Amino acid sequence: MRHFVLFLAVIFFGLFLAVLNRSDSQSGSGVPTLRVFGYASFTGKWGAGPLLKNEFEKSCNCKVEFIEGSDSGILLQRLKIEGESLGADLLIGLDQFDLAKATSEQSWRKLSLGELNVYESVKPALVNSYFVPYDWGTLTFVARKNESAKLPESLDDLLESEWTRKIALEDPRTSSPGMQFLNWVVRSKGEQEGFEFIKKMMSQVHSFAPTWSAAYGLFTNKQAKLVYSYSTSPLYHKFEEKNDDYISLKFKEPLAVQFEFMGIPEFCRNCDLAEKFVNLMLSPQGQKIIMEKNYMFPVMKGVAENTEFAALMEEVQPMDQVEIPSSAEVDRLLKKWTELRRGDIN
Amino acid sequence: MNLRSLLRIGLVLFFLFPFIFLLTQFRISESPDIEELLWAFRNSFSQAFLSALGSLVLGVWASLALLSGSDSGGRRRFLKVMCLFPNFLPPLFILLAALNFLNPFPMGLTGISLVHIVMNFGLVAVLMTETIEVRLGGVTELAYVEGAGRWQFMTQVFLPVLRKDFLHIFLFVFVICFGSFSVPLIVGGIHGTTVEVLIYEKIRMSGDWGAAVVLALLQSVFIFLISFVAFRGPVPALQKITNLSLIKNSSGAVLIIAVMGAIALSYAQGLYRGLTQPIAWTIFTDDLWQATLGTVVLGLSVGICCYLGLLLIAYCSPKSWFERFLTGYVAPSTALACFSVLIVGPNEGVIPFIKIPLAITLLSLSSLYRMGWSTELQALRSQAQISYSMGASSWQIFTEIIFPQVTTRAGFLSGLAAVWACGDYAVSRILAHRDLSLGMMTETLMSGYRLNHAILMSSLIVVVAGLCFAFFVGGSRVLRRKFSP
Amino acid sequence: MLVAFFESVKYVGHLLPISFLRIFLGYFYLQQALIKYRGDFLTRPRLADQMAEWLPASLAPNWFKVFASSQMIPNWQTVAFIILGLEFAVAISYIAGYVVRPIALMGIILCVLMLFISGPQSEDLYKTFIAIHLILGWVGAGRCLGFDYYFFKRRRGIWW
Incomplete structure (x- = not known):
């Protein structure tokens, strides 16, 4: 009996692999x-x-x-x-x-x-x-309706005490939306002021997630009150989950695109x-x-x-000019970011 | 050169393959920024050290609770399953559970260590339980009969005898945490940059693979040096399990139930949210059964590869340089190791089903070795030496002495590797062209807003991983019975 | 094992003619399975069409018709995979003479299934096949020029 079951298992397993192989390489057949x-x-x-x-x-x-x-x-x-x-x-x-x-x-x-x-x-x-x-798409902060009395309307509003450790951001070194955030701040405020702003933001941030999905997961799990995401994110919840609780924020500064x-x-x-x-x-x-x-x-x-x-x-009010930065420019910005986050974990 | 020497060299080359291959493929254009590297190393080291220490201390405490139930008892089995639970889930889910239950969560070094401890102490507890049983069974009974106190026994027998096991398990957790990527970034606070983050940055943003390889190499050399310094001294021989009443302590059960219960509860909440979503059924597509089968295939093949790998190591041991190498070896970052496998040969058809198990085996075999395989083998050395001096051939020693005694442990370790493989998406995503497994489907769901669906999908991973684990644990026991002289 | 394979001709020589029938049938099944595998049997719902066409006129009992229309036709791909797998199993088993008895039983089930879902033109063929499978299983055709002899010699029992 054992031989029979094993024999059948081997045949079916082999066929399964063969079918997988065929569906992958069927291009040759016409x-x-x-x-x-x-x-x-x-x-x-x-x-x-x-x-x-x-x-x-x-x-x-x-x-x-x-x-x-x-x-x-x-x-x-x-x-x-x-x-x-x-x-x-x-x-x-x-x-x-x-x-x-x-x-x-x-x-x-x-x-x-x-x-x-x-x-x-x-x-x-x-x-x-x-x-x-x-x-x-434009990127902005997404929040839950009715969770806060006053939602931020400008980048500077993010520095208010209500948002301390309540903002989920992505790390620009590992995530594209994170890079968009960095670029947005630098473009909106100028490079020097922008990095000073980011320095102040460090105490406001709940975490710098490695990916957009991790940051968004922290937000939907109510670990953070704000997440840097797409303006269209609330539409997903509205259409697919029939949940109207999310809102993408409008900012005085034109949004990153x-x-x-x-x-x-x-x-x-x-x-x-x-x-x-x-x-x-x-x-x-x-x-x-x-x-x-x-x-x-x-x-x-x-x-x-x-x-x-x-x-x-x-x-939404997107940035007027969308420049395509060179690799050296991206590297330079990231280097400055890394320097900002330089130091021992404590 | 005999067969064993050839096999040893073959294994070492297999482990070194990614480094050798990547160094020949990518040009190293500039030397790394030493200052940046130093603080990244410091961060990696401090978080890994604290995490490993915490996991070891809590793991040992929890293991005393595991010892207080009988081996086949329901209570012990329940606690064991609880301990292993975090291994069955993607790290993000455990992270979310930890963040849910500690509000406000202490970001920074404490936070990273806490999450790592939650992830690892259960596994340490299970490993320590088995180690304590086989090492201290007889001595404990003797001490008990002779009237030694618990404190006396702990300080004079328990800690000195298990010193090397502690070191191995410490190093095992240390290496895992040293290479941890998501956790330091998410809960590390302002300065959560580690070597692994730097490696990923080089790959993802700068596209500088040469620099990434150099960083990975430096990381490996560093771990190798630590392990080289840490391991000295003999390991006591195995003993029969007898009476462990002197060290049993059920208080650790509270810890296990509290921590794992919190994770399970948070996971159950996620499952409930997933199930109550209006579009929950959309995950049940016609691809789901293929992905489930794919997960089974990956889990089983990784388990088999690791089982054979562990036995091969057992056959090739003892050899001082070989053991030193295995103890200190750390595979390069996942992305680097996988790309080295990707570059070699074709990647179509069933090839990913061969390459993925190989890559996961490459990445996890050294961890499995540190998880107790090395001490297991060292403890049998005296038996092997006696048999050798009595004229037994190395094959005879392996099949009749070593194999029947280590197959259960090999089954447990390869079962764990199978569990990791079932939940893997990082390796598969690089080596496969499309979603082949439930882990990959879970990641796809997460990357498109559907976190709750991902949790729902991961429940299937838990089932499949559980089956694979049971297969290896059960299978190894059957083999032990068959091959016992 | 290989020795036993050839040795069987000497000791169970009276089964030799029937083992040729077994190998021929195995070859036939292999050919059929390969044609199906290389064609679109697994990718296009031909089987579902065939079932939908012939089921009403089939000799099958009512419960089977209900089961086929509610479960087999919607899941035609799984059914096609199982049928193809069984055909390969029969083919390899008969050619190698390995686990012939239980596979013959599978062969009978497969033929009955095909009898129920195919048109009248292949009815006679499947009935004949059922008889052949029955005979092959009955005599244990794998014991001559087959690996079953090796196991039969060592273990006996009804499976070889």
Whole structure:
């Protein structure tokens, strides 16, 4: 009996591995496979990726395969290591702080997308001909309604005693929203004053989480009263959890803007398909999927209208100029940040 | 050169592979900022030292409570499961539980140490219980019969005899906490920067992999030096478990129940919130069963790899340099080790199912060695020497003397590795192209607002990890019975 | 073990003709399983379509029809995986002559299942297969030119 059970287990286990193997490498069997490198929350089951994939596969006579990474830094390194051998056709999920690094480490194809009917706030992000943004969002502090009598309205308000050890921030050395915060303060207040402000902020901060998800987890678990997140975060709770308790704060200072870019590596194998996928992501249908699943603003006009995203987009006041900082500039800011946090734990 | 020497060299090369490989792959463009490095080292050292000390003290206290129940008794089993509970959960959940129960939470060194102690003292307690039983069983009974007092016994027998075990377990927790990443950042307060954070910064923001490798190498050398200084002296031989009434003390049970109960309660609250979400069912997609199977496959294969690895180490021992190396070896940062595995060979199809277990084995085998495997082997040395002098071959010594006595411990340790593998997402995320396991799915959920769903998903990890753990613990007992002469 | 494999021809030689039948059937199953594996049996809901088409006219008892329409058709992928796994198991077991008796039982169950969910054109084939599986299991066809002989020689019992 034992032999029989073991025999069956081995056969089924082998078949399971074979099926897994086949579903991964089925590209060789006729239809071409478009390989898209993206971050997990985009390509995962609950992200925009699977819906875009289904939509694309309906008309392309191809298969779309997502290759995941935890964040853009890891994705870029992965692209460098195995992109060419694996045949990476498209990279999704770089923000403006990654672009300089991405350009210096890889060769990219020029995108010819013609005139795009994008929002005014998005136009500064179109300066790079290798990468195109597919969504954007402003970052601000998110709070719970009715938890505090007076919510902060400017950066200086964050220094009030009510917020002491009540703010969840991300560390800019390990997280993109953290880098956005650093950049926001520096741009709003000037470099010297900005770093002095951050120094004062240190006593206000509950923790510097390594990732956005950890900081947000601290906030939703009521460890912190404020978290640095996306203006659109409350919409997630409203739509998915039917919870209207969260609010994104308006600040006197124009808010930091994050663009998410996509680009086609020079060594792509199915370059035409990649361009078509880019077009799908910029089409009204694709933009709607991204907006509703990624909880970010669409870049193209005519998608968010008559939704709560449009109302929010009207309300937020993003920075006018979005510059794409060089790697050296990012390093320099981080070095100053590290110096600020220098010292023994006590 | 005989087979054992070859195997020893092979194992050492396996461990050193990431360093050698990464140093040849990445150019080291500039030397590290010494000042920055020094205070990062100081921070890493102080938090790791306090965490290890605290875990050891509380772990030993809790182990006295574990000893007060009979080996097969329900109470002891319950306390043991409670002790191991934090190992089954992702660190963020334990962190949240700690923050929930201590408000305001003491940020800084105290906070980091507290969280690390909560995470580790249960495991230390379980390890110490087994160690105390096999080392002190006979002596305790003798002391009891002769009328020694508890204090007298503790100071004159307990501490001196177990000194080396304490050191090993201290070093085991120290190394884990030294390389800890999220905890120092979240609860470290203003100055929560450690070497691991610097390594990640080099990878994530600067893209300077060469500098990251150098930092990891320095970290490993540092740990190696500490271990080199720390370990001297013989380990007493194993004894039969007899009467431990002299050292039993149930007060530690209160500690275990209070701390683990708090974690369990906080976790249960998260589960409840997850279940009551209007979209709770969305986690039950058609991918879920594949991810569950993937988790089982990963858990079992990591467990098997670690079981074989531990036995291989047992076969290759004793050899002074080899043991020194294993005691002091620290794998490089997870991201670095995984990238070295990623670069070698293809990564498609079933390859991740081979590479992930290998990478997790590489990262955890040295920890398992420090968790009591080394002292277990040293304690059997005299038996091995006697058999050798009586003409037994090394294979005979291994199969007939060593294996039947150590297989239970190997099963327990590889079961733990399987548990870690079930909850892993850091390694898998780098080596796999898509969500293969429940751990990866949990991380995906967390990175998209769905923390409560992630907690719900992690309950499946707890079940699968529990099954894997039971498989290895049970399997090793069966093997022991089969191979006992 | 290998010695026992060939030794069996000498000691259980009277079973040799039936072991050829066993190996042939194993080869047939292997071929069928490979065609299914390489095709779209696991990826497209052909099996579900087939069941939905033939179930109303099938000879199957009512409880099976209810079970098939409520559980098997929605979970066609799992059913397809199990069927394919069993076909591979039968194929390898028959070719190697290993655990033939219990696998023959599995083969019978598989044939009955296929009989219920397939159209009338393959009805005769599956009935014949049931008879062959029954005979192979009955005589213990793995004992000749098969690994079952090794275990039969050492352990006896009904499983070999």
